[in-house]
Amino acid sequence: MPAKRSNLFIISLLGALSVISPFAIDMYLPAFEQIATELAVEPTVIALTLSSYFIGLALGQVFYGPLLDRFGRKRPLLFGLGLFVLASIGCALAPDANTLIALRFVQAIGGCVAQVASIAMVRDFFPAKDSAKVLSRLFLFIAVSPLLAPSIGWVMVAAAGWKSVFLVMAVIVGVILALIQFLLPEGHKPDTSISLKPGPIVAEYLTIIRHPRFATYAFAGALSFAGLFTYVAGSPIIFISGFRLSEGTFSIIFAVLAVGFIGASQLNVVLLRWATSETIFFSALSGQVVTALVFVAGAAAGWWGLGETLALLFVFLSCVGLTNPNASALALSPFTKNAGSASALLGFFQLGFGALISVGISAATPQDSFPIIVIFAVTAVCGLAVLLVGRRAAAVVAPEAVSTPSEPQESDDAQVASESSEETSVVSSS
Template sequence: MSSRFLQTAIILGLLSAIGPFAIDMYLPALPTIGADLAAETSAVQMSLLAFFISMALSQLFYGPLSDMLGRKAPLYGGLILFAIGSIGSALAGDIDTLVAFRFLQGIGASAGMVISRAIVRDLHTGVDAARLMSLLMLVFSISPILAPLTGTAIITFFGWRGVFWAVLLAALVGMVLLATSLKETRPPAMRVESSLGAALAAYRLLLKDGNFLALTFIGGLGLSSFLVYLANSSFVLIDHYGLTPAQYSIAFSINAVSFFSVSQLSGWLAGRYGLKHVVRMAVGGYAAAMTLLLVAMILGFQSLPVMAAFLFVGYGFLGLVLPTTGVLALEDHGAIAGTASALMGTLQFVAAAIAMGIAGVFFDGTALPMVGGIAACAIAALLLTQLSLGRRRGRTQTEIPAEVPAE
């Protein structure tokens, strides 16, 4: 693996992780924010939901812009908006102001997420793309490990507002890396045919592509299940199970370790068995783990160790689902990679926002509604996988394993 390959993965991972870092760092403070701003739990969760909604919808604009203007200019714009949103959130005096600036933050954060995937497609396809995407996910997944722990430390010494000053610094670092260490991957010659009309035509084409939509929603349902956990876990683990914010940060980080550790196998597994086979296996394992967890909790096994064990196993499988479905969805759309990545991200985050909203309606302070939402998403992903990626006669190129050299 070349140093350039690794450097690209690190930079793209950092740019795409800035937004999630802004979420994960302040999760331990959600109950505190509610008390400080005299806001109910539903209002505090709205600051999280607003972030996701804006991050989902704004991707539709960043994708075509990155095809028309190149990848770097929209990235700069997104980081600037994210920085403004961070400053406003840090200075917010009431929950409505916080929600408004979190919405702006989400608009900025989406640039790194959608354009990073497009850059991966600019540079590689197939197994190489899966390897780069898995490395990007490795950096991206450090956020759920370090962010809650870092957030807890910052909150302890500086209060919850300190979290937003910290992510402002992360955005500034991202600008420096973008300026000094990342080359433009969509040169002017490739932008000639890109326009607003072409983007609309591309969206129509993608919305008629059943394979693209199936892979997008398989990954989206996996993402939805994780975000249901993310939106509810601090209230469940801190208020229901009695963990301290520091203990919650550790518990949250353990799942991230499982996710990113297993995700590093995606390139090797794809080379040996084919990307579609990996997706089928990973979704099946994830659905099995989450369904068993739901059954165990319904039967009365609701202790924290039981839930933590099943989540650890399940999120390991999820670490294979997200990078492989992303690579497969973009495989045939290199000429419109930015637009395709944008639509994929938007559809996934809209699905996640809906799932979070539904789970929030049933939230009663216990773990069961959260686990039910996670399991429902996992089962839906399995059904969609079986309908769209079931074994057929003959295999596409992405299903044919690469030759594995003898040891």
């Protein structure tokens, strides 16, 4: 295989890996009503299948990093993708909602390895000078997933029912698994010096979380980001159950609102030329709070129809598109040697907070989505409170924790935020 074609094959395969979880999250959203009817539960109960997937995705972030370093890339990938395939088949055969919720957790534990490994393998197969270019291509795959996945899922649900979505997931990931096994070289030799003992791993995570800069921006950012998870889990209830829109119309709306989140994350690259990550994060989080409070007040008064709801959600998600990359950059900026562990812990908080908070969606009903709107406001307000309390301590970065003096740190933060703006759409499907 020629070198250029070989690189194209690797990038395409890594791109396919990177969208496994986004598609697993978004593709079955139009089927909520159908699944709820067949399993004889409310759509709010089916929303818990998203929460359980988010929880599995969060936990997997913490465990797969050391495994991919200790055993190489292929063995953990083959195990995780195999688990995903089996769990997907199990989801299609699930006899009740509780079984489906549990199997979605298992599916996430398996599928999480794809996202973690795809980023790691960029460093394995490409020189450092090409990493940003390759990552940008990968994130194009990811950015397209929330635009396409619900529409593809809607077509499949209309043609063959909700079970077909999970069966097709199993087939697609099975093909990817085979390509990895037979055509993808091992990019990282197993390293037996990597410790898998819980003691050293936990100690390192505790050291990271005690850093005031990490704690402030990781927690504030995670609370802001929880609004996205709440939207993803609650949108079928708001639009299909509440406004009685068709699955096809919902798919179009989901794609349009995703443009706000993705577009804002890309706008962040431009804004960083004139403002610091701290300024953008504070401004966007404040805007998110104001939007959420207006949303709650109008919903309580019964003012908002479909048009107003779409406009408010578009602004709300655009604010999240700005907060997420800057929070990530600011939280990770103090770390050099243990940047991988810090990144894994950050992902754990972002996904974990979102997963746990989105469980609150079960308090909503098809006739009343007000609890979902309240969650938007509570998480945003709590995020702003964490920032206001912690940002003074967070402004001081311990010199031993960074690789550059404190004065140029702002430009480092801006560079990481710019790169994170491309990455931020990973969990938008998230």
